[in-house]
Amino acid sequence: MKSKKHLRYFIPLLIIISFSLLVTSGLKIKGVLADKHMDLFTFVSSLSTPQVSVNELQSGQLKPVILVDVRSQKEYDLDRIGNSILIPLNDIESGAAIQKIRDIxxxxxxxxxxxxxxxxxxxxxxxxxxxxxxxxxxxGLNFVVLSGGIKGWRQVVPDKNDATVLAPITPLAN
Incomplete structure (x- = not known):
């Protein structure tokens, strides 16, 4: 009888603890999504997307590389990595950019x-x-995502050094 009494308190306590853990982890995921400006579906699919860090890129591990900026024209005009090629996400999603990428x-x-x-x-x-x-x-082409984007790149490489850093790894670094 005593064990049933304890069980009566244990189950609600277990539910409260589980709910608290779920909410806490949910807030962490929500924070990650907000930092990366992602919806949940994109976040989940990003977990299986190949990524490269700025340091890995600089080391030439992926040589040769072609950098493609998927931001808007306005953002590209403000700052870009070397002579990266602008192909906005809208053009990619519409299918208009596929042949352009193949040609490049x-x-x-x-x-x-x-x-x-x-x-x-x-x-x-x-x-x-x-x-x-x-x-x-x-x-069928070989794609990776730059971890940290241009913001992460700029934390390591000042814009005046883009050409020097990119010259050994990309044919477009002038």
């Missing part, structure tokens, strides 16, 4: 050279980069 890859690949890795970036390596990746992964 073809014109920057020599017969004796391996296929370049296309590095997609947005402001913080968030929503737009991951959405672009999901649209483009069907093309």
């Amino acid at each position: 890859v073809q014109s920057n690949t020599h017969p004796d050279q391996k296929m370049p890795t296309i590095v997609l970036y947005c402001k913080v390596g968030g929503d737009r980069s991951f959405k672009a990746y999901k649209e483009l992964e069907k093309t």
Whole structure:
């Protein structure tokens, strides 16, 4: 009889603790989503998206690379990584940019050279980069997302150093 009395208090306590943990972890996920400007679906799909850090990119591990900025024209005009190519997410989602990307890859690949890795970036390596990746992964080309986006890049590389850093890894770094 005593164990039933304890059980009566234990189950509600267990429910309260479980609910508290769920709310707390939900707030953490919500914070991550807000920081990256992502909806839940994009966040979940981002977990399986290949990413590259600024340091990995600088080290030449993915050489050769082509940088593609998926932000707006206005954002691109304010700051961009070297001579990255602007292909806004809207153009990618509409399908209008697929052939443009194929042409860029073809014109920057020599017969004796391996296929370049296309590095997609947005402001913080968030929503737009991951959405672009999901649209483009069907093309068969090699894509990755730059972790931290241009904001993460700028924390490591000042704009005056873009050309120097990119010269060894990209054919478009002038």
